[in-house]
Amino acid sequence: NAGVMQNPRHLVRRRGQEARLRCSPMKGHSHVYWYRQLPEEGLKFMVYLQKENIIDESGMPKERFSAEFPKEGPSILRIQQVVRGDSAAYFCASSPRTGWTANSGNTIYFGEGSWLTVV
Amino acid sequence: LAKTTQPISMDSYEGQEVNITCSHNNIATNDYITWYQQFPSQGPRFIIQGYKTKVTNEVASLFIPADRKSSTLSLPRVSLSDTAVYYCLVGTGTASKLTFGTGTRLQVTL
Numbered sequence: 001n002a003g004v005m006q007n008p009r010h011l012v013r014r015r016g017q018e019a020r021l022r023c024s025p026m027k028g029h030s031h032v033y034w035y036r037q038l039p040e041e042g043l044k045f046m047v048y049l050q051k052e053n054i055i056d057e058s059g060m061p062k063e064r065f066s067a068e069f070p071k072e073g074p075s076i077l078r079i080q081q082v083v084r085g086d087s088a089a090y091f092c093a094s095s096p097r098t099g100w101t102a103n104s105g106n107t108i109y110f111g112e113g114s115w116l117t118v119v
Numbered sequence: 120l121a122k123t124t125q126p127i128s129m130d131s132y133e134g135q136e137v138n139i140t141c142s143h144n145n146i147a148t149n150d151y152i153t154w155y156q157q158f159p160s161q162g163p164r165f166i167i168q169g170y171k172t173k174v175t176n177e178v179a180s181l182f183i184p185a186d187r188k189s190s191t192l193s194l195p196r197v198s199l200s201d202t203a204v205y206y207c208l209v210g211t212g213t214a215s216k217l218t219f220g221t222g223t224r225l226q227v228t229l
Contacts, residue, residue: 004162035219042206043163043219091162107153108217110162 004029004111005074006092012117019079019086021114025094032075033093033108034060034067043091049075082118089113123207128224137194139223141207144188152183152190155206157222163206167192194225202227 005024013019025032030051035043045059049069060067064082069075079086093110124142131137143152151170155163167174169181169190180193194201204222 033217042221045217045219089160093162107165107168109165110155112162113160115160 004092004094004109006090006111006114008114009112010115010117012119013082014119015083016081019082019116019118021077021079021090021092021116022074023077023092023094023111024074025092026109029094029096029109031095032069033095034075034077035091035093035110037089037091037113039088046077079116082116084118087116087118089115122218123209123220125205125207125220125223127221128226130226130228131197133198133227133229134196137197137201137225137227139192139194139205139207139225140189141192142189143207143209146187146209149210150187151210152181152187153208153210154179154181154192155208155219157204157206163219166205197225197227199227199229201225 004026007022011019023032032049034046036046037043047054047060047067048056049067051069052071064080066078077090091110091113093108095108125139129139151168153168154166156166157163167176167179167181169183171183171187174181182191182193192205202225204224206219206222208217208219210217
């Protein structure tokens with residue numbers, strides 16, 4: 001049972017270029033989350049998507065960042081016109097459903113991350 | 120949002136039991152408590168999840184008192200490979216609101 005797959009693992013971009021990060025959720029999972037982790041910091045929530053829908057993008061910068069999770073294919077986090085401050089590890093996670101109830105938890109599984117370096 | 124507080128760092132010797140306590144005073148009725156482990160350059164790895172009392176799996180135990188305002192992750196007989204950052208998270212009904220704190224950096228030495 002393959003886990004959450006992210007690619008590329010490492011990506012180097014020059015300032016002003018575009019970065020595309022891909023995430024394939026675990027089999028049977030229809031909910032995808034993106035987090036960003038700056039060096040020596042915790043993970044910060046960016047966006048939560050279901051198939052073809054953005055559910056919560058409250059953590060994503062309003063400009064240059066976008067995310068999608070099409071009906072077919074992986075989820076993509078896109079960063080346009082990258083700047084040095086975008087250098088970070090970007091983690092994707094997936095879960096089979098949303099919400100945790102008193103009767104049933106909901107485990108979110110993370111991928112190994114994509115490390116973006118902007119030079 | 121249920122905020123969590125945990126020690127910034129802990130040190131232990133190999134073979135000892137390690138207990139990491141997390142405070143979550145404003146935990147909501149439907150919230151679950153989940154612990155993740157993260158090694159450098161890797162994604163967080165699920166360790167254990169619980170709602171109340173005690174949960175045990177093959178790698179850890181999770182103790183949650185009746186008031187649920189705190190929880191303790193117990194790692195039996197740690198080894199050098201348990202050196203990592205451990206995050207305590209409290210769910211608030213929708214997974215999108217999972218908030219990671221700074222975690223507890225556990226250093227295990229010989």
